[in-house]
Amino acid sequence: MKECRGRNLFFSTDLDKEIEEADVIFISVNTPTKTKGIGAGSAANIKNCELCARHIAKVATSSKIVVEKSTVPVRTAEAINRILTANEKQPNVTFQVLSNPEFLAEGTAMSDLMKPDRVLIGGSQTPEGLKAIETVVSVYANWVPREQILTTNLWSSELSKLVANAFLAQRVSSINSISALCEVTGADVTEISRAVGMDDRIGKRFLQPSVGFGGSCFQKDILNLVYLCETYGLQPCADYWRQVIAMNDFQKKRFSEEIVSAMFNTVTGKKIAILGYAFKKDTGDVRETPSMFIVRDLLEENAKIHVYDPQVTREDMWSEMSYTCGVNHDNTPKLDEYVTTCDDPYEACKGAHAVCIMTEWDEFKTYDYKKIYDNMQKPAFLFDGRLLLNHKELREIGFEVHAIGKPDPIKFPGSAIA
Numbered sequence: 001m002k003e004c005r006g007r008n009l010f011f012s013t014d015l016d017k018e019i020e021e022a023d024v025i026f027i028s029v030n031t032p033t034k035t036k037g038i039g040a041g042s043a044a045n046i047k048n049c050e051l052c053a054r055h056i057a058k059v060a061t062s063s064k065i066v067v068e069k070s071t072v073p074v075r076t077a078e079a080i081n082r083i084l085t086a087n088e089k090q091p092n093v094t095f096q097v098l099s100n101p102e103f104l105a106e107g108t109a110m111s112d113l114m115k116p117d118r119v120l121i122g123g124s125q126t127p128e129g130l131k132a133i134e135t136v137v138s139v140y141a142n143w144v145p146r147e148q149i150l151t152t153n154l155w156s157s158e159l160s161k162l163v164a165n166a167f168l169a170q171r172v173s174s175i176n177s178i179s180a181l182c183e184v185t186g187a188d189v190t191e192i193s194r195a196v197g198m199d200d201r202i203g204k205r206f207l208q209p210s211v212g213f214g215g216s217c218f219q220k221d222i223l224n225l226v227y228l229c230e231t232y233g234l235q236p237c238a239d240y241w242r243q244v245i246a247m248n249d250f251q252k253k254r255f256s257e258e259i260v261s262a263m264f265n266t267v268t269g270k271k272i273a274i275l276g277y278a279f280k281k282d283t284g285d286v287r288e289t290p291s292m293f294i295v296r297d298l299l300e301e302n303a304k305i306h307v308y309d310p311q312v313t314r315e316d317m318w319s320e321m322s323y324t325c326g327v328n329h330d331n332t333p334k335l336d337e338y339v340t341t342c343d344d345p346y347e348a349c350k351g352a353h354a355v356c357i358m359t360e361w362d363e364f365k366t367y368d369y370k371k372i373y374d375n376m377q378k379p380a381f382l383f384d385g386r387l388l389l390n391h392k393e394l395r396e397i398g399f400e401v402h403a404i405g406k407p408d409p410i411k412f413p414g415s416a417i418a
């Protein structure tokens with residue numbers, strides 16, 4: 001950004017002037033799940049997109065291409081288009097609404113931007129629409145090969161974004177459902193994932209079992225898809241996709257239950273170290289993070305929780321906990337006494353009965369687990385929610401290891417690999 005700033009990247013708060021001067025305007029505002037009213041809990045709130053459209057129409061004195069970058073329900077472009085045309089200032093001003101969904105992921109945003117798998121641009125298949133599409137294609141063509149720039153009609157582009165995220169989340173839920181089966185049959189989920197993923201038709205990626213998926217997109221976009229299916233009377237389709245979320249909830253719950261049951265059915269008053277709070281590594285984002293649900297469940301059991309994460313701030317942890325789980329300092333007395341945040345992982349684990357690996361941070365692999373073990377209560381439990389560590393080595397140190405999709409070596413002798 002430093003390299004480009006002042007050259008071809010400018011920041012401004014003068015909204016009206018920038019709208020006036022622009023040929024192409026990207027609407028990149030958030031579209032959170034509605035918390036109240038019709039569709040609460042599943043429909044996306046496109047209020048911010050609508051406000052942008054109204055403002056553009058109010059200010060623009062020349063024709064514009066308006067691009068939806070935000071993830072929106074299919075047919076939002078129709079609403080944007082109607083708002084723009086109904087409010088245009090001058091009769092000679094025209095608007096072309098395009099859809100250009102964002103596929104970048106957190107932690108890899110820059111490489112996703114520079115080397116995207118594909119860029120998708122949807123627009124009306126009229127001569128004016130096709131001309132607008134070509135304008136936006138020519139912007140991306142500066143660094144993305146033409147064959148990777150897909151152009152479609154508006155509705156396909158809007159819907160593709162929701163479908164892409166739903167498919168990715170579905171793969172995680174699919175492998176997580178198998179992880180539960182592995183634990184009771186003696187199969188090993190890593191081996192299953194490898195065996196299945198080597199089939200080219202299935203592919204290797206997004207088959208990493210975990211304590212559950214998190215982040216600001218997967219759940220929100222699936223709920224949005226579910227709501228769309230319901231709106232169009234397609235209940236079986238809605239039920240199908242809702243199951244991806246139900247499986248994710250089951251996986252998170254299963255993990256908390258495993259912690260409590262392994263630790264002699266009580267964690268009351270026991271210190272438990274939570275390593276990792278971000279929803280994935282290399283980000284400080286905690287939205288919908290699975291770690292939060294485990295902390296909430298352990299809190300209900302009156303455990304003493306010590307959280308360490310290399311990037312997450314205490315403020316973010318509490319604000320997301322309050323927003324998503326409704327647990328905060330006002331309604332939960334002694335919250336600070338029960339949940340402590342630590343700057344040092346060894347401090348978080350000192351005197352603990354259990355260590356839980358909740359995010360796949362690389363640094364967790366480099367810790368001195370012998371030192372951690374020596375300073376813990378015995379038996380020393382380790383719950384690996386990301387299959388990050390070498391369980392054989394941990395068992396040799398003395399840990400009692402429980403890991404997603406890994407059979408218990410005592411119950412299933414001869415099943416354990418690393």
Ligand code: UDX
Nearest residue numbers: 102103104105106206207208210213214215217279280
């Ligand atoms: C996602 C999409 O990947 C991206 O294309 C879209 O634009 C935004 O949503 P993001 O939420 O940043 O990106 O993270 P992603 O890497 O997709 O991971 C989402 C969640 O799934 C994380 O909690 C991650 O830990 C989990 N996950 C991912 C697994 O549990 N197993 C996997 O194999 C992959």
